[in-house]
Amino acid sequence: MSTEKPKTDAEWRAELSPEQYRILREQGTERAFTGQYWNHHETGEYHCAACGAPLFSSAAKYDSGSGWPSFYEPLNDDAVAERSDSSHGMVRTEALCRRCGSHLGHVFPDGPAPTGLRYCINSASLAFKKKQD
Numbered sequence: 403m404s405t406e407k408p409k410t411d412a413e414w415r416a417e418l419s420p421e422q423y424r425i426l427r428e429q430g431t432e433r434a435f436t437g438q439y440w441n442h443h444e445t446g447e448y449h450c451a452a453c454g455a456p457l458f459s460s461a462a463k464y465d466s467g468s469g470w471p472s473f474y475e476p477l478n479d480d481a482v483a484e485r486s487d488s489s490h491g492m493v494r495t496e497a498l499c500r501r502c503g504s505h506l507g508h509v510f511p512d513g514p515a516p517t518g519l520r521y522c523i524n525s526a527s528l529a530f531k532k533k534q535d
């Protein structure tokens with residue numbers, strides 16, 4: 403359980419770009435094949451663009467062909483929260499940053515082994531940190 407004080411809407415608006423605010427705080431979606439990470443292949447971690455929490459490893463990233471960065475699992479069990487989303491006439495599973503509650507994307511049951519899951523995530527919700535070695 404985070405002890406950080408939740409940010410106000412005004413604080414999020416001040417900190418995030420308009421596109422990030424629309425996606426992270428208003429459950430928006432970037433257009434496929436337009437984000438900075440769908441075709442990104444460096445080794446490292448993808449963090450929450452809103453709060454910096456580590457969310458996904460490049461080791462679990464794969465090319466889903468969807469035009470959004472796709473992962474078969476989160477970095478660990480504490481990283482990503484899920485909830486049912488019935489907007490836009492579909493029942494989907496929404497993926498959120500567990501630390502700050504920001505919208506990341508959706509989870510679909512058509513991913514590869516070992517999980518069979520596809521975490522379909524907006525590039526705008528992510529900030530890549532390259533592995534230092």
Ligand code: FE
Binds near residue numbers: 453503
């Ligand atoms: Fe976050």
